[in-house]
Amino acid sequence: MTDFLPLFPLQLVVFPNEELNLHIFEPRYKQLIRECEHNGTTFGIPAFIDDKVMDFGTEIQLLSITKKNADGSMDIKTKGLGIFKIHDFFSIALNKMYSGADIERIETEMKSDERLNEKILEKATILYDYLSIKKPLPTDLNFKTYEIAHHVGFSIEQEYQLLTISEERKRQKFMYDHLKKLLPVVKEMEKLRKKAKMNGHFKNVIPPK
Numbered sequence: 001m002t003d004f005l006p007l008f009p010l011q012l013v014v015f016p017n018e019e020l021n022l023h024i025f026e027p028r029y030k031q032l033i034r035e036c037e038h039n040g041t042t043f044g045i046p047a048f049i050d051d052k053v054m055d056f057g058t059e060i061q062l063l064s065i066t067k068k069n070a071d072g073s074m075d076i077k078t079k080g081l082g083i084f085k086i087h088d089f090f091s092i093a094l095n096k097m098y099s100g101a102d103i104e105r106i107e108t109e110m111k112s113d114e115r116l117n118e119k120i121l122e123k124a125t126i127l128y129d130y131l132s133i134k135k136p137l138p139t140d141l142n143f144k145t146y147e148i149a150h151h152v153g154f155s156i157e158q159e160y161q162l163l164t165i166s167e168e169r170k171r172q173k174f175m176y177d178h179l180k181k182l183l184p185v186v187k188e189m190e191k192l193r194k195k196a197k198m199n200g201h202f203k204n205v206i207p208p209k
Contacts, residue, residue: 002087002102005059006032006041009048009099013159014058015146016108018080020045021066025073028097033076036062044084044103047160055086056164059105083108083163109167114141116172123179124152130186145171153182 008029014020024033032043046057059081067075084103093100124137135151149162152175165171 002104004093005084005101005103006035006043006093006096007046007053007057007089007099007101008032008043008060009046009053009057011048011156012045013047013149013156013163014045014060014080015149015163016058016080016082017144017146018058019063020060020078020080022076022078023073024076025071027072028099030072030074031096032098033062033065033074037065042081044101045080046086046101047156047163049156049160053086053089053099054160056106056160057084057086057103058082058163059084082106083166106166109169110144112142112144112168113172116169116176117141117143120145120148120172120176120179123176123183124148126183127153127179127186130183130190144168145175149175152179153186154178 024030035041036043042059042061044057044059047054060078061081063077063079065074065076083106085106086101086103088102090100092098118141121137121141127133128135128137133151138147145162145168149159154162158178162171162174165174
């Protein structure tokens with residue numbers, strides 16, 4: 001079974017439960033948000049990658065309009081709900097200015113493996129230390145991968161791939177494997193950065209005997 005959903009494609013991936021602030025200024029999206037406000041409806045944000053609207057996206061709830069300007073532009077607060085897959089895409093929806101699609105809502109399995117989450121946190125902690133990132137990591141081992149997906153060095157393509165995975169344990173493995181591959185690269189880059197920083201300074205080098 002499919003439902004029609006207005007679309008707001010963006011060059012980013014939004015995850016379920018993620019809160020997202022947006023500035024709305026294009027006429028087509030001002031129309032979309034006004035309708036969401038008036039009718040209490042939702043819209044979808046599919047990722048726009050390599051000049052293409054991708055098949056998967058996240059349904060979005062309008063939480064509030066925090067600012068309305070004289071030109072009709074506005075600042076809004078939104079929250080990600082669930083994931084959908086596009087069946088039929090319409091570049092311009094019927095009698096509207098914005099795009100839309102007939103979509104299928106995708107069930108996502110959220111049961112995680114705490115032992116694997118512990119390993120993910122260990123790798124992420126090392127990554128944050130290498131890069132001097134101060135953002136706190138979850139302390140509860142029952143966290144979901146969506147909560148830290150923007151903060152483990154994924155490319156937008158990798159974030160999108162994570163979005164398409166319907167089982168949490170498979171998302172955990174995807175994230176853990178990514179961190180295992182990323183850490184040696186980041187470690188080497190950090191060594192090169194420190195070495196470059198030393199260039200131009202006097203070095204206290206002890207020659208071999």
